[in-house]
Amino acid sequence: xxxxxDLLELALAxxxxxxxxxIVDAAADVARGRRRLRRRRLxxxxxxxxxxxxxxxxxxxxxxxxxxxxTEHPGKQGVSLSPAPQGKQSIRLVAFTGxxxxxxxxxxxxxxxxxxxxxxxxxxxxxxxxxxxNVDSFTGKLVVMLLSSDASPPSSGTSxxxxxxxxxxxxxxxxxxxxxxxxxxxxxxxxxxxxxxWDADTFAQFASGVQVLGNAQxxxx
Numbered sequence: 277x278x279x280x281x282d283l284l285e286l287a288l289a290x291x292x293x294x295x296x297x298x299i300v301d302a303a304a305d306v307a308r309g310r311r312r313l314r315r316r317r318l319x320x321x322x323x324x325x326x327x328x329x330x331x332x333x334x335x336x337x338x339x340x341x342x343x344x345x346x347t348e349h350p351g352k353q354g355v356s357l358s359p360a361p362q363g364k365q366s367i368r369l370v371a372f373t374g375x376x377x378x379x380x381x382x383x384x385x386x387x388x389x390x391x392x393x394x395x396x397x398x399x400x401x402x403x404x405x406x407x408x409x410n411v412d413s414f415t416g417k418l419v420v421m422l423l424s425s426d427a428s429p430p431s432s433g434t435s436x437x438x439x440x441x442x443x444x445x446x447x448x449x450x451x452x453x454x455x456x457x458x459x460x461x462x463x464x465x466x467x468x469x470x471x472x473x474w475d476a477d478t479f480a481q482f483a484s485g486v487q488v489l490g491n492a493q494x495x496x497x
Contacts, residue, residue: 366473379492380420383485396493422494423463430455436476438483454479
């Protein structure tokens with residue numbers, strides 16, 4: 277058998293081979309071979325343990341699971357990269373058609389909103405069916421007017437140019453305010469409820485379509 281032969285060779289390699297004048301005891305040689313083989317195996321196991329303790333890299337075989345394991349990452353759902361003010365859905369602009377009162381004109385209005393009316397001091401735009409039809413009431417409405425004659429032009433806020441002219445956007449409570457300068461030097465004051473969800477680009481788009489007519493007047497106070 278190959279196993280017995282191997283054990284005999286290990287016993288002879290151990291330096292205990294028989295002299296030519298001695299009778300070979302095969303059983304004793306097999307026993308010595310088995311002891312030597314056992315010592316080699318123990319030495320091999322001990323070497324791995326020492327290498328691990330010394331921080332030496334020992335190659336290991338890692339068995340992959342039979343089925344992939346799903347990993348959850350909580351807190352990464354529903355991330356919005358560009359939220360509208362107060363997380364509200366932006367109401368987009370649509371072209372305005374129809375008559376407009378004197379003083380101011382607009383090219384666009386929020387979808388579902390109508391021009392309620394106006395005076396030389398302000399143009400008022402509100403949601404269709406708004407029960408508050410008083411054009412002197414600005415709460416929750418989109419209003420276009422000239423900057424008050426006793427107010428100073430803004431110098432701070434988010435810079436929002438309109439038709440290449442200076443403009444500044446600010447938020448006060450539930451109202452967004454864009455004040456921009458016209459080529460004739462006058463400043464236009466646009467106030468909108470945050471419920472419109474407009475960003476700076478939408479505000480600039482609306483403001484670029486605003487016209488100030490000859491009979492428009494700034495308020496005072």
